[in-house]
Amino acid sequence: MSTDTLARKPFAPGGLLRRGDLGAWPVVGGLLAIAIVFGTLNEHFLSAENLTNLALQLAATGTISLGIIMVLLLGEIDLSAGSVSGLCAVVMTILYVKQGWNPMAAIAVALGAALAIGLLHGLMHTKLRMPSFVVTLAGLIGWQGLLLYLLGRGGTINLPFDGFVSRLSDTWLPPWLAWTLVAVLVGGYAAAGLIARRARMAAALPAAPLPWTVVKIAGLAVALAAAVAVLSADRGVPLLLVIFGALVVALDLVLRHTVFGRWMYAVGGNAEAARRAGINVTRIRVLAFVLASVLAGFGGILAASRLSAVNQASGGSDILLMAIAAAVIGGTSLFGGRGRPYAALLGILVIQSITNGMLLLNVDSSVRFMVTAGVLALAVAIDSMARRGNAR
Amino acid sequence: MLTVTGISKAYGAVQALDGVHLDLRPGEVVALMGDNGAGKSTLVKAIAGVVTPDAGTITVDGRPVRVATPRVAQALGVSTVYQDLALCENLDVVANLFLGAERRRWSVLSHLKMERTARDLLTSLDVRIKDIRVQVAALSGGQRQSVAIARALVGEPRLVILDEPTAALGVEQTAQVLSLIRRLRERGLAVLVISHNLADVCAVSDRVVVLRLGRNAGEFVTAEATQEDIVAAITGASS
Numbered sequence: 327m328s329t330d331t332l333a334r335k336p337f338a339p340g341g342l343l344r345r346g347d348l349g350a351w352p353v354v355g356g357l358l359a360i361a362i363v364f365g366t367l368n369e370h371f372l373s374a375e376n377l378t379n380l381a382l383q384l385a386a387t388g389t390i391s392l393g394i395i396m397v398l399l400l401g402e403i404d405l406s407a408g409s410v411s412g413l414c415a416v417v418m419t420i421l422y423v424k425q426g427w428n429p430m431a432a433i434a435v436a437l438g439a440a441l442a443i444g445l446l447h448g449l450m451h452t453k454l455r456m457p458s459f460v461v462t463l464a465g466l467i468g469w470q471g472l473l474l475y476l477l478g479r480g481g482t483i484n485l486p487f488d489g490f491v492s493r494l495s496d497t498w499l500p501p502w503l504a505w506t507l508v509a510v511l512v513g514g515y516a517a518a519g520l521i522a523r524r525a526r527m528a529a530a531l532p533a534a535p536l537p538w539t540v541v542k543i544a545g546l547a548v549a550l551a552a553a554v555a556v557l558s559a560d561r562g563v564p565l566l567l568v569i570f571g572a573l574v575v576a577l578d579l580v581l582r583h584t585v586f587g588r589w590m591y592a593v594g595g596n597a598e599a600a601r602r603a604g605i606n607v608t609r610i611r612v613l614a615f616v617l618a619s620v621l622a623g624f625g626g627i628l629a630a631s632r633l634s635a636v637n638q639a640s641g642g643s644d645i646l647l648m649a650i651a652a653a654v655i656g657g658t659s660l661f662g663g664r665g666r667p668y669a670a671l672l673g674i675l676v677i678q679s680i681t682n683g684m685l686l687l688n689v690d691s692s693v694r695f696m697v698t699a700g701v702l703a704l705a706v707a708i709d710s711m712a713r714r715g716n717a718r
Numbered sequence: 719m720l721t722v723t724g725i726s727k728a729y730g731a732v733q734a735l736d737g738v739h740l741d742l743r744p745g746e747v748v749a750l751m752g753d754n755g756a757g758k759s760t761l762v763k764a765i766a767g768v769v770t771p772d773a774g775t776i777t778v779d780g781r782p783v784r785v786a787t788p789r790v791a792q793a794l795g796v797s798t799v800y801q802d803l804a805l806c807e808n809l810d811v812v813a814n815l816f817l818g819a820e821r822r823r824w825s826v827l828s829h830l831k832m833e834r835t836a837r838d839l840l841t842s843l844d845v846r847i848k849d850i851r852v853q854v855a856a857l858s859g860g861q862r863q864s865v866a867i868a869r870a871l872v873g874e875p876r877l878v879i880l881d882e883p884t885a886a887l888g889v890e891q892t893a894q895v896l897s898l899i900r901r902l903r904e905r906g907l908a909v910l911v912i913s914h915n916l917a918d919v920c921a922v923s924d925r926v927v928v929l930r931l932g933r934n935a936g937e938f939v940t941a942e943a944t945q946e947d948i949v950a951a952i953t954g955a956s957s
Contacts, residue, residue, distance in 0.1 A: 529830050531837070584825045588809075592817055595806035602804050603818030604789070663808035 352708045353656060353672045356701070360676065364683035371683050374559035380675075380682050381557065382495060385566040386411075386629035388674040391649040391656075392573060393621030395670055396614045398653055399581075399594045401662025402458035404618045406447065406465025407649055411626025412641020413473045414440045418627055419483045419636045420476060422491065429490035433627055440623030441616055443469065448612030458615075466646070474638060482637040485630065494569075494631040498562030504554045507568070512547045519543060566628060570671075573621075577667040590614065594662035625649075651698065652677050655705040676701060719744050719908050720765070720796070720877055725774030727760050734760040735771065736932040742877055742908040747899060749923035749940070750912045753952055756929040758912050762879055765910075766798040767791035797875035801882045803866040807855040811847055812836045814854055815869045839868055843901055846894075860891025864898055877908040884918050896922045916945055930954055 364371040390407050397404045418436035421427040427435075443465070450461045477483070485492050499507070519539050526533040557563045581587035592600040593610045601607045629645075630636050654660065655676050656669025677698060684694040722740040726733070735757045742748055752758050763769040765776065767785040775782050778794050785791050791798070805814050812829075815836045821828040836850055845864040847857065854862060863883055870878050880899070884892045899922050902909050913919050919926060920940055928936040928951040936951030949955075 525830055529834050531830065531833055583827055583829075585820050585822050585827060586825065588813060588820060588827060591809055592806045592813075595808035596804065599804035599806050599817070602788070602800075605818050663806070 350657060350668065350672055353676060353705070356676055356705075357672070357679065360679045360683065364679070364686070368683070368686045371686055374556050376682065376686070377556050378560040378564065380678055381567040382564050382632060383682065384674045384678045385495075385564075385570040386625045386632060387645055387649050387652065387678075388570050388670050389573060389625035389628055390622045390645065391652040391670040391674055392577060392667055393618035393625070394649050394653045395658050395665055395667060396577075396590075396617040396621070397458065398658045398660060399590050399662060399665055400597075400611060400614050401594050401660070402451070402611070402614070403650075403660075404447070404462045404465075404615065404622070405459065405646065406443075406462040406469055407618060407622035407625075408641045408646030409466050409469035409473065410440055410443055410619050410622040410641070411629065411645065412636070413443075413469045413476075413626070414623030415626035415630035415636045415640050416473050416476050416483075418491070419485060419630060422489075423483055423485060433491075436627060437620055437623050440619045443623075444616035444619030445612065447619065448615035451615065452608045452611050470642065473640065477636070477638060482635055484635045487634055491627070491631045492634045494628065495564070495566050497565040499565065499568065500562060501554075501558045504558060504563040507563075508547075508550045508554055511550060512543065515546055516543045566632070569628070573624075574667045574671050581667065586610075586613070591663055594664075596663075648674075648677055648698075651702045654709075655702055657705075657709060659709065660706075673705075719779060721777045721780075722761070722765065723775050723777070725761065725764055725771045725776070727757075727764060727769060727771045733932050735764070737774070738929065738932070738934055740927060742910055744876065744908050745903055745906045746925065747903050747909040747911060747923045749919040749926045750910060750929065751914075751916075751919060751926055751948065751952055752929035752935070755931075756935075756952075757932040758929055759881075760932075761929065762798065762881065762910070762912060765791065765796060765877075766879060767796075792873060792875070795874075795876035796879065797870035797873055797877070798879040799866045799870050799881060799883065801885065803862055805854045805862060805866060805869075808853060810853055811840075811850040811857070811865055814865055815839070815872055817869070819872060835872075836868075839871060840864075843868055843871075843898055845898065858891060859887050860894045863887065863891070863895050867895070867898055867902070871902075871907075875907070877910065878902055879910045879912075881912050882914065883911065884913065884915055892918065916948060919948075920945060928952055 361372065370376055390411050393407055394404055414436040417439050418432045421432035421435055422429050425432075447458075447461050447465060450456050451458050519542065523533045523536070523539055554563055557567075581590060589600065589605050589610050592603070592605060593607050597607055600610075626641050630640065633640075652673030653665070653669055654673065656665070656671070656673030658665030658669045680698055680701065681694060684691075684697065720742045722738065725735050725738045727735040738757065738761055740748075740750075740761065750758050750761065760769060764771045765785065767788045767790050770786065776785055777783065783790075783794060785794065785796075788798075806817065809817070812833050816832050821831045821835070833850065840847060840850065843864070845861070845868060847861055847865070854865060857865065867878070867880065867883070883895050883899070887895060896918060899909060899911065903924075911919070911923060923940045926936075926938045926940055926943065926948055927934070928938075928948065930952065931954075935954065936948070938948060938951075
């Protein structure tokens with residue numbers, strides 16, 4: 327057989343559809359629908375100011391959702407993410423405000439605590455063979471308890487408004503910096519895409535047709551430019567959004583291009599096969615729980631920054647459930663092995679848009695919950711239909 | 719290249735293997751046959767380093783070796799394809815071929831190098847998969863079996879053990895896998911095939927080794943034996 331029968335244009339969108347892998351398109355379609363519905367019902371929804379608020383609202387829960395994706399990829403679950411996020415925020419605040427530590431040191435110690443918590447979860451799961459559901463359910467309750475204990479009687483600790491932590495969520499990129507960032511990102515993406523394409527051609531491997539590569543680069547450029555144009559019309563691009571975006575991109579690169587990422591997917595897809603292939607499955611699992619807790623902790627710090635305070639409700643209420651729902655709506659499989667960090671970004675965009683739009687319309691939170699539930703159910707339904715079409 | 723002499727293994731009161739010998743040579747396909755419980759799996763596991771035999775020796779190129787773990791077996795050039803294939807269905811063909819043995823620079827995957835090697839390997843084996851970057855979940859049973867066999871070759875082994883490679887396949891896919899096994903022989907590899915299917919065994923093997931109740935129960939040159947001889951050895955009817 328000649329090699330050209332192996333050839334196919336791997337990036338052609340038609341190919342994706344034929345494979346039954348709809349990718350992110352249903353979510354993007356959903357986002358458009360949300361924008362149109364709320365945009366027509368309330369002229370304020372698509373205003374620069376509201377979209378800026380939306381960007382601020384999604385960073386904290388989105389970061390926690392990133393951590394959730396790390397364990398979902400292995401087919402596990404982390405129910406403790408909310409409590410851990412709250413606990414880390416409280417640890418950071420106590421060290422920073424009460425003990426007068428340097429804020430960076432306080433954040434570092436808080437993240438270190440999250441790391442230790444994740445390590446504990448991971449070891450309990452792998453060494454004691456406890457189901458992740460139970461380990462992290464205990465975590466959900468226990469770390470919440472520790473949070474209340476540490477907060478003590480007062481119940482609320484305020485962060486200084488002009489302090490480092492609060493400034494995190496009140497820093498805005500000046501337009502020149504935002505546009506430079508867009509140029510660097512698009513330029514980097516274009517260069518990487520074209521270099522990879524040339525390398526594939528040089529290696530006589532099937533490469534995407536040039537127009538498709540150009541379309542993807544142009545698409546990214548248009549999306550980023552639109553976001554910056556809208557956000558700059560208000561206060562500018564919030565630093566919080568840049569941090570969250572950087573985390574998403576970094577994690578995606580790690581998962582797709584490193585041995586660790588490949589092994590994460592392998593363990594999530596077939597742990598026994600991974601073990602027989604010589605992969606240290608235990609280590610991968612522990613690392614996933616560590617990543618989940620550290621990202622949850624960091625999300626908690628971002629939330630504290632935005633609130634400029636921590637209190638007994640930090641990391642509580644619906645944060646955990648929204649983070650899990652965001653991961654799933656974005657296209658992460660609950661059964662492991664499928665999903666990308668972009669799911670957190672897309673999913674949290676959907677959830678926050680609905681929340682934000684409903685609040686603008688003065689809809690009761692009872693209705694908001696029901697609508698969010700509907701979207702979650704729809705997302706999972708689309709996902710499993712797509713997968714049934716895929717598996718023959 | 720690999721010789722097994724006088725291997726015994728007992729599980730509690732059950733004597734799974736009792737003084738079995740087996741001789742495997744490069745460029746030869748040996749079929750291992752026997753009824754359920756004849757000791758085929760235990761023998762293969764002993765060679766693959768999954769179980770440690772109670773007695774007996776395994777020699778590679780005339781040198782006695784101790785195959786304590788699967789890793790040792792792999793280092794000795796023994797590669798095993800188990801019946802369940804152990805593929806990650808969510809990963810593409812290239813990723814599965816190099817699973818656990820990813821080509822990398824530092825920790826960064828060398829996608830191109832792996833994809834080229836995979837393409838060349840599959841082409842040389844005449845394995846027809848239209849797009850090797852498609853998830854294994856989207857492949858047919860025969861293609862999956864082919865991928866699993868091709869993966870066994872990535873570590874450049876000298877002996878490939880195939881556990882029931884055609885058990886779950888249709889007629890056409892079985893033919894594909896059998897011709898793939900012939901191509902392994904052409905590459906000068908020693909091949910050990912465990913099978914229940916007499917037709918497949920006669921089609922592809924050079925020699926047939928029959929086990930019965932943990933002992934050697936017959937050895938035939940495939941071209942010279944009739945199916946009746948082999949069946950008789952398997953069932954014990956001849957003795």
